[in-house]
Amino acid sequence: MNRNLQRLTELASRSERRIIGLMSGTSLDGLDVALCRISGSGEDTNVTLTHFATVPYTDDLKAEIRKVFAKKDIDFQHLCLLNPYIGQIHGRMILDCLNRWNLTPDDVDLVASHGQTVFHAPKSQHGLAKFPNATLQIGDGDHVAVTSGIITLSDFRQKHLAKGGEGAPLAVYGDYFIFSKRGENRLMLNMGGIANFTYLPGSLNAAEVFTTDTGPGNTLIDAFARRFFDQPFDEGGRIAARGRVNEDLLRILKKDPFFTTAFPKTTGPELFSLDYVRQAQQRSQTTSLTAEDLMATLTRFSADTIADALKSAIQPGETYHIYMSGGGMHNPVLTGAIREQLPEARFSSTDELGISGDAKEAVLFAVLANEAVAGGTTSFGDRQGVPTVSMGKISFPF
Template sequence: MNIQIQNLYNKAAKPERLIIGLMSGTSMDGLDIALCSVKGFGPETDIKILEFKTGEYTNEFRTKIKAIFSKEQVDLQLVCLMNEHIANVHAQLINEALEEWTYKNEQIDFIASHGQTIFHAPKSLHKLENYPNGTLQIGDGDHIAVKTGIITLSDFRQKHLAAGGEGAPLAVYGDFLMFSKSGENRIMLNIGGIANFTYLPGNLNASEIFSTDVGPGNTMMDQFMQKHYHQFYDKNATVATSGKLNETLLSVLLNCDFLEMDFPKTTGPELFNLDYLLSAQKQSSTENLKPKDLMATLCHFSAETIANAIKKCFGNEAKAQIYMSGGGMHNPLLVKLLKGKIPQSNFLTTADLNINPDAKEAVLFAVLANETLCGKPIDFGSRKGVPSVCMGKISLPA
């Protein structure tokens, strides 16, 4: 047997595995690096976060990603080069984190890398006949494995596509394993660039679970702040809080086919972006609104789409245990609006479940990797968009 295959087998068979989960989202604020201790698999998964940090991206690196991000036409040579460049930067950030945490690379069993999404193209968005669902994450796993010396699992979304899914959202798999609780219906709400949630029934019936994107979370607000205020995001919702909601513009923003589609569904910045806002302004004759009023309206737009999605599932008087994660949970205006729109629901964070909410997405990929290495596909029944598969390609370091 090849020594690397033997090494893979031995590590997968360990009673406790050290797995680094990585996440770099559409916000591109940095690389979330979560060092996890994982025991067991499936419903018996026991995961603990040993260390967590966000490796910061330089402005130059972020600009390079944006040059190929969420655009229908890009420089193909640059896409090719960035596949390697992103992986090399991620490997460097991992090595630096391990040194900071005083771990040796050889102590780590596996890396689970989401990569960097540069385009997401489900059929519902591209609407091209005779073409399948598509998504593309770059940041090659072989480069990370070689540069760190650690077996790396990557490119998780492709198996989901191959099995009939849309490549997103994948949170349903990790949420089921980490957060299901008998007797309590839970909503795991992640407010990233795009907002999504997973419904976890208290009866623990996997066939009833689903995960879905619901619409914009932070993506439009962040894009607006970067263009008009030269700030990465609206810290503490300072700008949005100083503005006023424009009901006319909000009404047009909410008039979107995607928002009326049944669950599960998936979307991205390819739809919800500043062009979408500009189109809505033209339709509503609100081109002369003050920037702060536009920010306030965008925040209301995100809150309305999230609240409407939850009401669609659980009724206008929705009573749910909602556990938040993602950057949007730090936006005080967004959270205040959500609480006002769903007053009978209880808003918590995954910190109440012993998982750092900022680390949750990175931990998810550690869980997905663990299932590929040690578990088996979870039977989600015939539910649309949730194929019963294990995900992740395996890259050996030599």
Template sequence: MQKLFNIAHKSTKTGIGLMSGTSLDGLDIALCSFTGSGLQTQFKLLQFTTIPYPQRFKDEVQQVFARKTADLEQVTLLNAFIGNYHGELVLEALADWGIDPDTVDFIASHGQTIYHAPKRLHRQANYPNATLQIGDGDHLAVKTGILTISDFRQKHIAAGGEGAPLALYGDVLLGSKAGENRILLNIGGIANLTYLPADGEPAKILCTDIGPGNTLIDAACRKYFNVAYDQDSAIANSGKVNEDLLRALLHHAFFEEASPKTTGPELFSLIYVEQAQFRTGTEHIRNEDLVCTLSMFTAVVIETFVKTNIMADNLHIFVSGGGARNPFIMTYLKQALADTPITNTASLGIDPDAKEAILFALLGNEALCGEPMTIGNNPAVLMGKLSFPG
């Protein structure tokens, strides 16, 4: 406890943020330094890497990922295995950077989401919002010898939230600018955004999931083309949008629900796509046309949400996540929102690939020395559970 006290009171802390998303590409590892907390936080990205996951690991996680029923033994084994495995990857990254683990004050780990179940989706009257991330923090801490903060989403739910998106807290601290309306748009597996008003009024800040990001595109690429994703939109650009299927995909109550709201691959899966294809008789369209239509689906969902809920004068959109490198989606958004400058978060000094890992490192810093912040109708809580290495 004395060591924890000493870390919490350091003027500058060195922390690692870990992010493993629904795309299962690999583990994002961001080494950051932090001075201060809350709105006075100053940070610097010292190192960043993504270590790809081997196919065998992806296959094992997919067995329990976003499924209503799963092998309980497999979930239990993966919970311990992922914590230890992520610890190994952290040590590998630190060795590559020539950094002694003893100089790192903390690790902030998102873990691996395997099921996200807000009450709006599970609709079971006697049960609350729920979510589950595996990759136990104790295993990470013992493996690396570094204080680990993990399982951030549970406190958010316990305090009345849905456990996502947690980007809100970091986006407010790192992305706000007086006099400029901003949207920080992350297109990961799921697309989410944070709206930061020019006047800084907390009640106007909005952080919400929008709908599918890359999840459906990637799933279709894996199934029909045996590739992890649509590199440079080559598949989408060789296809044609099927308008009937697109309309069916856009027809879901989720898009009409009030924000903030959350979703995941539990809803937006290939089953969702197959049901839409069945309703429209489009089961036999070319695979290229399917990927093209799914890419347009993501782009139109983002465009519609922005135009319906946020359009404001002097608005600037900053994009991060894998979708920021999808030419099909980005070209469409720049044309559809032609009066709104759209760039990636590098123009804010935030590596767009590293952004989510940075945000979890920041949440770790807040857990150690911050104070709960009231932002709109979001829970004012400090998140994360502490795991000591010894």
């Protein structure tokens, strides 16, 4: 037997695996690196986060990614070059983290690499009848594996697409395995560049679980913070707090058909872009808004569309606990506006559940890798958006 396959067989039979989850989202701020100890699989999954770091992207790397990020027309050679380049960079980032944690590659069993999203194109968005749902993450898994010296699972979203999903959000699987609790309805709200949530019923019935994007989280806030204030994001919501929400612009921003499309659905910065906001300003005759007022309005736009989506999932007479994660949870202007619209719900971060809200997405990919190697038996029924599927392509380091 090939020694790599033998190694996988041994890992599958172990009681515990040490897995690094990697996540870099649409904010392009850096790579989240989460080292987890994971035992069991499926509903018996148990996760302990032992080490976590966010390794910042350099300004040069951000600039290189933005040449192709969420753009229909690009230099194809540049995309081709970025794929191995980012894989090598992510591999070196793993090694740097392990060195900082006084560990070696031999202390890690698997890497679960999400890659860097550069384009998301569900059929509902591209509108081309003969083509299926599509998404593209770069940062080749073979390069991650060879550079780090660790067996790597990557390209998780393609199997989701192949089974009829839109390739996102994938958090539903890990959310269900590690955060479900009998007797408590939970909504796992992640506010990254795009916001999404997973509904976890207190009944623990996997067939009732669903996940959906809600629209923009931080993507527009971050884009205009860079444009007008030369800041990567609105730290603590301080810029938005200085402005006033413009109701005319807010009304037009909310008019996109995405917001009336039934769950589950996905989207990305391909739709919610600088042009989207410019067109809304022209239509609402608000092109002369101050930068602070625009930031306040965009923050409310995210808050209102998140709250509206959550309300759609809440049933009268039921109680819900909303657990927040992602960069948006650190913006009190954003979270405060959401809380105001859901006064009956209880809010906290996933830190309360033992997983840092900043690390959660990286941890969830580690869980997906664990399922691919040692699980894959849980049925989520046959519903749109949550296909029963095992995800991740395997790359060997030698």
